[in-house]
Amino acid sequence: MLRASRLLTLLVFALVARLTAAYQDVELVPGRRYQASEVKPVHNLVRKYMRYSTAASSFVDIASGWTSCGLACNSPDVYDVALNLTWHVDIPLSDGLIGVHTRDKEIVVAWAGTHRYRALLTDMSVVTVPYMGTEGNVHSGFLESVRGAARVVESHLRQLMVDYPDYMVVFTGHSKGGAEAALSALDLVRRIDGLRQRVRVWTFGEPRLGDTHFANVYNKELGAITYRVTSAADPVVAMPPRFLFDYCHHNLEIWLSSAEGDIYVGQNFKECAEDPRASSSVDFYDRSIVWHKNYLGLPPSDHAVAEFSW
Numbered sequence: 001m002l003r004a005s006r007l008l009t010l011l012v013f014a015l016v017a018r019l020t021a022a023y024q025d026v027e028l029v030p031g032r033r034y035q036a037s038e039v040k041p042v043h044n045l046v047r048k049y050m051r052y053s054t055a056a057s058s059f060v061d062i063a064s065g066w067t068s069c070g071l072a073c074n075s076p077d078v079y080d081v082a083l084n085l086t087w088h089v090d091i092p093l094s095d096g097l098i099g100v101h102t103r104d105k106e107i108v109v110a111w112a113g114t115h116r117y118r119a120l121l122t123d124m125s126v127v128t129v130p131y132m133g134t135e136g137n138v139h140s141g142f143l144e145s146v147r148g149a150a151r152v153v154e155s156h157l158r159q160l161m162v163d164y165p166d167y168m169v170v171f172t173g174h175s176k177g178g179a180e181a182a183l184s185a186l187d188l189v190r191r192i193d194g195l196r197q198r199v200r201v202w203t204f205g206e207p208r209l210g211d212t213h214f215a216n217v218y219n220k221e222l223g224a225i226t227y228r229v230t231s232a233a234d235p236v237v238a239m240p241p242r243f244l245f246d247y248c249h250h251n252l253e254i255w256l257s258s259a260e261g262d263i264y265v266g267q268n269f270k271e272c273a274e275d276p277r278a279s280s281s282v283d284f285y286d287r288s289i290v291w292h293k294n295y296l297g298l299p300p301s302d303h304a305v306a307e308f309s310w
């Protein structure tokens, strides 16, 4: 009798632990510094989502599976994931993937960075265009790229959300892919009922995506569940510059201030939310592309397959 009740308690406990372990939000307080040793769970999430970003930028295809992204894909974070959709659109240029991770109960939407020469043209389309008419202005290259895959991403995501009602939905990407992940998350929370309640956004080395007005719109809707990870002296996060078309970053900046992974969490500011003590504290001439290509040891794409790696 005693045994049975104990077993039951254990079972219930195991079940609760399992449910709460499904998505572990990380508690990070804006304006605080953390030693690398205090934030191991954050590092694990950075590496996990960075692997998806790398895969998306390495021509991963549903036909061949997780074979083309080298070391980044050689991890249980990735090879337990069922690829549901990979897209490679030429006009406008857009690549990415959707995966379903049963262990972590997550649906992940990953947008590719600059892994093809032609993607440089997307990056350079820095002229801004209005977002939804009145909600500020955004980078025209990123907007076009997101819209190029919008339909197929939306229809797959809608179906997956029905089939996996208790899974979180994570949007991720490195560099250009980070900007596109944030933009598509904002588009889709407005189009798909129930997405807002279970979405997270993790971006790495994201360039500025739009102007101050747009950043404020974004922050109001998704700033609290977005982790915009920046690496030490990454120059791409300083582009396009503030003075050009009033470009301004959205929240929440998670600045990896050292190679070991110490963290400073950016604070909110009233106008443009960029915290001068986070990555913008680094002088432009002290920045190096080396930092853009290294997020806690993970590369943005597999060198063996990418045409270009930035």
Ligand SMILES: *[C@@H]1O[C@H](CO)[C@@H](O)[C@H](O)[C@H]1NC(C)=O
Pocket (backbone or CB within 6 Å): 062, 083, 084, 085, 159, 160, 163
């Ligand atoms: C993608 O997910 C949908 C919804 O669960 C499913 O119907 C479809 O078969 C999946 N496709 C692949 C290739 O796994």
